Amino acid sequence: MKKFGWAYIGCGGIAQGTAKELVQTEDNQIVSVWNRTRSKADTFAEEFGGTVYATAEEAISAPEVEGVYVNVNGDQHGYYTELAIKNGKAVLCEKPFTINEQEAKDVFNHATEQNVYVSEAMWTWHNETALKVKEWINSGAIGEIVSADSAFEVALLKYTDNPRLTTPSMLGGALMDLGVYNIRYSYELFGLPESIQCEGEMHEVDYKEDIVFHYANFDVTMKVSMKEDGGHFFNIKGTKGSIAVPQFHMAKKAVLTTDEGEKTFEASENLLYGKQFSNVAQEIRSGRKEGEYISAKSTIEVMGLLDECRNQMGLVYPQEMDKD
Template identity: 30%
Template sequence: MTQNRWGIAGAGFIAGMFAWDMGFTNEATVTAVGSRDLAKAQAFADERGPMRAHGSYEELIADPEVDFVYVAVPHSEHARVAELAVRAGKPVLVEKPFALNAAQAESLFELAKSEKVFVMEGMWSRFLPHMAKLREVIESGRIGEVVSVSADHGLRFDPNFPEHRLYDRTLGGGALLDLGVYPVSLVAGLLGDITEISAYGTLTATGVDAETSAVMRDAAGRHGIISTSLSTESPNRASVNGTLGRVELGYNYMIPTDLRIVTFGEGNPAHGEKVEDYIGAVEGGMGWRFEALEVGRCVRAGTLESPVVPHALTLKTLRLMDEIRRQVGVRYDAD
């Protein structure tokens, strides 16, 4: 079997996790890494290799031994670097959030369509076993009609280090885009067209959101409730609540975790509950490779987007985050 040859744009933590996880599959391999700092790229290659190191994203994308590009640069550079890959005719996987705003994403999707190049947001959690199980349970009708979705994601990042990228507005910092994208995407994927949003936030001295909470309602009256934070480690759990039961997602539901499926006897909690636990384990690694394998499958099939992370879901998520940011007062230069 010919391996899909990947180049990684970026040499940070997530890029390293992606490269490590690719070591658990024989279908794909990382052949090169690129950074604006050649020494940083070389150090990454020495640690995660064997792979070639490039001192620019342009050099990485032009590498003849790179067939697929994974964009893992700061948020502010996602759209620009992805565009370079699309114009070079190379399928591209863009780490979440796909872009700073929906306008950037729309432009990139239009370009990819005109160039006939595959593009997908790297929402890796949608490929994990517990997330596939969640979709299966909902589609089966076991918990009835979805009534509400609630989810949070909060981690503490020391505010005494404002040079961290998540405190840097010019890099697309803030809780919402980096952490809140998970709960917002979960809501976007399970509810219909969102017609109302009420959002509240607390900003840092650097102008990004330290805390953001939002309540959303779709056209059918279903609710989505999300919260995200840079200031505290929240429960990091989610719940999908239906007329006949609910699905509780375990701690840190954006990585491999468990599900608890609770169904009501005769559709009424007063008649007792039936509980089923599902352990969504991944054998080897954490599962970042699954999104890369999906890109390979789609490209071999000749499709320009994935049914698991379709362009419409990425756009819906970004439009929701655009409105939430507008309400809480976070602005980026690209807006």
């Protein structure tokens, strides 16, 4: 079978990381490329393949394109996803999916009207380790949930001066860059919380935050920071045991501990981004109009949780002010 043809819209850091894995899969290839700075697109295509186009619409509309991977900055995700939908092309769009819940709803409504597949690129939940953790939870392997705590604390501000991290109009801040993973993980395991508490260290955007999701019988606490290196884990305690997931958003192993002893799950798949592209390619070719692993409903609801966290921190993006 012919390899699935992807258009890459954006050639920055995440594009580099995903492309390195995509080209190692047996069923995917990059066939078209566009970037705002043409020279970056040329360099990218030389390494990973694909024809460089002068405009995003030309890259999206190229005849061999079956799916469009949108990985420009988050504030532009909605625009380029809508452009692909308008041109009848399936879309895999990076996180954060859009600016807010309402824009996410608008994008998916447009996709439904045009009968076009759209899904968020949330690679964690395409992969074996997170799915195994979910299986353990749902099967009652650790009994009733007592508590869960997580952290995703990476000193991004020390490692890069990229303005996207601190610019409100570019959706800067720790929540949208890192915290989205903690929030999605809790959502996937336990569903929507009954209520949320979120306290952040605010500058122009949030540099860090402490988040608590209150469920009926337990709380999930989350520490998120782009200011300092701290924890990177998701741990769950139950009445019959516990689950530890180091580096949870990209985990290749998880540890289940019960009275019967310790069981370590280790993923057999090395290409975590690659798995996502292969899954999505299969979904698109099968005729689905939304992700089986990452549904429209899940993306919209997670965007709503992010909105509520921002609301409690007082973080409003300029794009949202313009619409008031």
